[in-house]
Amino acid sequence: MTGTQVEPEHTEAPQPPARRWRAWLLEGLSEHSARHPGPHGTPPAEHKGHTWWRVMCLTGVDYFSTLGYQPGIAALAAGLLSPMATLVLIALTLFGALPVYRRVAKESPHGEGSIAMLERLLPWWAGKLFVLVLLGFAATDFMITITLSAADASAHVVENPFAPHWMHNANVWITLLLITGLGAVFLKGFKEAIRVAVVLVAVFLGFNLVVLATAVWHVATDPVVVGDWWSALTTQHSSPLAMLGVALLVFPRLALGMSGFETGVAVMPQVRGGTTDTYENPAGRVRDTRRLLTTAALIMSGFLLVSSLATTLLIPEEEFRKGGEANGRALAYLAHTYLGEVFGTVYDVATIAILWFAGASALAGLLNLVPRYLPRYGMAPEWARAVRPLVLLFMAIAVTVTILFNADVDAQGGAYATGVLVLMLSASFAATIAARHRGHRAATIGFGVITAVFGYTLVTNVIERPDGLKIASLFIIGILLSSFASRVHRSFELRAVRVTFDATAAHLIDEAAAAGPLRIIANEPDERDEAEYREKEYTQREETHIPDGKPVLFLEVTVQDSSDFTADLNVTGEKRHGAHVLRVEGPVVPNTIAAVLMELRNRTDRVPHVYFNWTEGHPLGHLLRFLVFGDGEVAPVTREVLRRAEPDLARRPRVHVG
Numbered sequence: 001m002t003g004t005q006v007e008p009e010h011t012e013a014p015q016p017p018a019r020r021w022r023a024w025l026l027e028g029l030s031e032h033s034a035r036h037p038g039p040h041g042t043p044p045a046e047h048k049g050h051t052w053w054r055v056m057c058l059t060g061v062d063y064f065s066t067l068g069y070q071p072g073i074a075a076l077a078a079g080l081l082s083p084m085a086t087l088v089l090i091a092l093t094l095f096g097a098l099p100v101y102r103r104v105a106k107e108s109p110h111g112e113g114s115i116a117m118l119e120r121l122l123p124w125w126a127g128k129l130f131v132l133v134l135l136g137f138a139a140t141d142f143m144i145t146i147t148l149s150a151a152d153a154s155a156h157v158v159e160n161p162f163a164p165h166w167m168h169n170a171n172v173w174i175t176l177l178l179i180t181g182l183g184a185v186f187l188k189g190f191k192e193a194i195r196v197a198v199v200l201v202a203v204f205l206g207f208n209l210v211v212l213a214t215a216v217w218h219v220a221t222d223p224v225v226v227g228d229w230w231s232a233l234t235t236q237h238s239s240p241l242a243m244l245g246v247a248l249l250v251f252p253r254l255a256l257g258m259s260g261f262e263t264g265v266a267v268m269p270q271v272r273g274g275t276t277d278t279y280e281n282p283a284g285r286v287r288d289t290r291r292l293l294t295t296a297a298l299i300m301s302g303f304l305l306v307s308s309l310a311t312t313l314l315i316p317e318e319e320f321r322k323g324g325e326a327n328g329r330a331l332a333y334l335a336h337t338y339l340g341e342v343f344g345t346v347y348d349v350a351t352i353a354i355l356w357f358a359g360a361s362a363l364a365g366l367l368n369l370v371p372r373y374l375p376r377y378g379m380a381p382e383w384a385r386a387v388r389p390l391v392l393l394f395m396a397i398a399v400t401v402t403i404l405f406n407a408d409v410d411a412q413g414g415a416y417a418t419g420v421l422v423l424m425l426s427a428s429f430a431a432t433i434a435a436r437h438r439g440h441r442a443a444t445i446g447f448g449v450i451t452a453v454f455g456y457t458l459v460t461n462v463i464e465r466p467d468g469l470k471i472a473s474l475f476i477i478g479i480l481l482s483s484f485a486s487r488v489h490r491s492f493e494l495r496a497v498r499v500t501f502d503a504t505a506a507h508l509i510d511e512a513a514a515a516g517p518l519r520i521i522a523n524e525p526d527e528r529d530e531a532e533y534r535e536k537e538y539t540q541r542e543e544t545h546i547p548d549g550k551p552v553l554f555l556e557v558t559v560q561d562s563s564d565f566t567a568d569l570n571v572t573g574e575k576r577h578g579a580h581v582l583r584v585e586g587p588v589v590p591n592t593i594a595a596v597l598m599e600l601r602n603r604t605d606r607v608p609h610v611y612f613n614w615t616e617g618h619p620l621g622h623l624l625r626f627l628v629f630g631d632g633e634v635a636p637v638t639r640e641v642l643r644r645a646e647p648d649l650a651r652r653p654r655v656h657v658g
Helices: 017-025 052-068 070-107 113-119 124-159 171-188 193-221 224-236 240-258 261-266 283-314 330-373 387-405 409-437 441-464 467-489 503-513 530-544 589-604 619-629 634-645
Strands: 496-501 519-522 553-559 567-576 579-586 609-612 654-657
Touching: 052 070, 052 124, 052 193, 052 261, 052 283, 052 330, 070 113, 070 224, 070 240, 070 261, 070 283, 070 330, 070 409, 070 441, 113 124, 113 261, 113 409, 124 171, 124 330, 124 387, 124 409, 124 467, 171 330, 171 387, 193 224, 193 283, 193 330, 224 283, 240 409, 240 441, 261 283, 261 330, 261 409, 283 330, 330 387, 387 409, 409 441, 409 467, 441 467, 496 503, 496 589, 503 553, 503 567, 503 579, 503 589, 519 530, 519 589, 519 634, 530 553, 530 579, 553 589, 567 589, 579 589, 589 634, 609 634, 634 654
Parallel strands: 496 567, 519 553, 519 609, 553 579, 609 654
Antiparallel strands: 567 579
16 A cells, blocks of 8 residues: 555643643743833833823823712811812812922933932932832822722712612622722733723713713802802801811812822823934923823813812712712712713713723732832842732732722722822922922922922821821831842842953953963952952962962952842953952842853853852851841852852852862
8 A cells, every 4th residue: 555654743732731820820021120110111112102192091090080989088078168178189289299290200201200219319228118118108009099999989880770789788799890800801911001091081071071060050050059058168167267277177188189190100101202202302201291290180170179069069968978879979979860860870880980990000000110119129029020910919909908998988098098198298309309409499499398288288197097007007018028028039149130341351351261261269359459469369279279370360349239139240350460350340249249150151161160268257147248238158158149040060150168
């Protein structure tokens, strides 16, 4: 029998479920953690950006969505004085927060925000600790945005007259379902966010415009409402001055109405800017971002003022309280009351959608913020560089917060306001320092006054609602503990982004390599005179048996900032008193030595040898010095770093200690 024999087709064996799950979970893991700006931070190179008003809508799902609950919170906090307290809030927004973030946009045009501006002010570990604390408050802001917005969306679902009876008092379960849905979107992939945001913001603001126009019409056609309100107000307060004083005292409770500015700066990389923009000078992006911030603030200020007046004049005070129909949904109450149940239901759907998507905006902010700092500090595990594990972590935290607060909007307001106000205080302080450094005296004084006002607002809010600081403290403690545990765990990594040699260093290396494997003497630079190098070489040859006649290179590491985790290592060479010396600056001595040795091996294709002296002292003390100051017992740590970096013993640089 003849014919062509067909070879059986070989197929790859299916991966076990655990491996497939791990591959899916860590998909997109960056290989350059030291430079990783966050999965939603920097767009790809081919990304052309969007017009500023479209990006404003992405910010607006967080900022504008507060209309869903802000009027009710204002009425609870200030009562009949809600419009006046809202006026104070608007003044602080337009003449405080807006100028501050316009300055922040100029100083950090690539979305770094005020945290990066302040990071540069404090050196060493103080700067890292300060950033970690600010990240704790930022996490409070964004996480409570997710849970509070979802809780308010569930309130709109439950209070709708068409909602089935089994949904009544099911706020917690509905909130958890919304949060789960949000997490599912991010696990699948968060794309086309701006298009969705544009539609949601346009529809939501359009519906609110209809509701508020209707409310204004009812007030205008029934002037008795205004008279009754003013009469009640003058009965409670003796004079307009007294009203203003009380409004100033209670307005910190309305601070939720200023959320969204930090997000507005974080999304700057999405703004298209001008055609002549460069990375070093993105003037068009700064201009358009400032336009974005100003437009959003003006729109929101108008809606806040009119909504505060409308809800105060037209909704009975008892309806704002817990259990009332306007609690957490004041504008929805007006929509149902004056425009009918059908329109009210459509309004509820639009509100639920934008509140849910406000959580998406906040989660995107977290996914941008955390990888931007923690991996660079060595304070995040490897999986934190991938999106999906972070999403699962944040969703677990959101579920926990929702259960602890029982999906109560009012109960979460204090924590939300605390996070917002701390970020605004840090931004105003950063703007003050930036103006002072540039010699702008008037701007320095102005930003200083704004900083004082935000400081007063924060302190007042914390005193009246200490639960906000307690929740923020839990986030801060969690970030600090997990960050330092990760830093200790990752301390024995190679930790060099890149190693380069200057011309002199390359010449000295090639010259020494011609005589055989490189022999490196690790030297702690002191006087750097002829006696030091002669004595060091003599003792090392005697104690570690360096072959006679073989050339040696001295390697000297200078620690500049031991709080840094990674760095570019630039090795310079010099001939000094007859000694051939390689000098390098790094964040930590043993890891820097190990990185240089690995690069020397790659350059010469021969395994180098490094020679150390033992140091005196307690091992625990040396370990602490290594973790904090970057030195300690260098020899064994260098050997451990090399062991982890190169599992092949035949290829691993040799460590000798005498």
